Amino acid sequence: MTSVYPPTTLEYPLRKAKLALVLVLALVLFLVCLVMTLAGLAGPGSLLAWELGAAGLVGGVAFGAGTLFAAARLFSRSPGLVIDQEGIVDNTSYSSVGRVPWSQITWVQVQSFKLPTYNRSLIFRPQQPRLLVIGVRDPEQFRDRGNWLQRFLRRGTVGMFGGPVAISEPLLRADFEDLARRIRAGVPVS
Incomplete structure (x- = not known):
């Protein structure tokens, strides 16, 4: 089912400066984990050395994947979010679901994280980043797309926020x- 809204395609780019920061942080943490792994392997066969190496290996895999994803998104020319006559296309994160037709969207909500983070000012003030969460008629259809890690992350998103589509405010250049x-206006009345 297509919607008559919007008459043109709306594209929302990602914030490249924030992605560059994520890339640098992920790379630094990957290197720290690499040093931990090498220290654990070179250590004297004790349980602590083994644990250090294992923790470094697990962290290295996670932060290495984060580094690769951030680099791919940083140099990609595709927008983070597209709204067109068929629905939306979410490309904002590794766990993004891709195309969501208008016929599947049931609700849209802006939610805040419960844990405070801090902004860049010299005086640290709690700031609660927001997510745009989109509910769908058949969450399993979207939750079960992709590889095992994407499915795992989406199950957490459905459990924490109620929908498989959760777009982070700091990464997307949009109000x-x-x-x-705009998304609510495009959802057809059932």
Whole structure:
């Protein structure tokens, strides 16, 4: 089912500066984990050395994957989010579901994280980043797409926020209230 809204395709780019910061942090943490792994392998066969090496290996795999994803998204020319007559296309994160037709979207909500993070000012003030969460008629259809890691991450998203599509505000160059209003306007009345 197509919608008559929007008449043109709307594209929202990712914030490349934030992606560059994520890339640098993931790379630094990957290197720290690599040093931990090498120290664990070179250590004297004790349980602590083995644990250090194992923790470094697990962290290295996770942060290495994060580094690769951040680099791929940083140099990609495709937008983070597209709204067109067929629905939306979410390409904002590794666990993104891709195309979501208008006929599947049931609700849109802007939610805040419960844990505070801090902004870049010299005085640390708690800041609660927001997510644009989109509910769908058949969450399993979207949750079960992709590889095992993407499915695992989406199960957590459904459990924590109620929908398989959760778009992080810091990564997308968009006003989230306006974005939620635009998506709500495109959802056909059932």
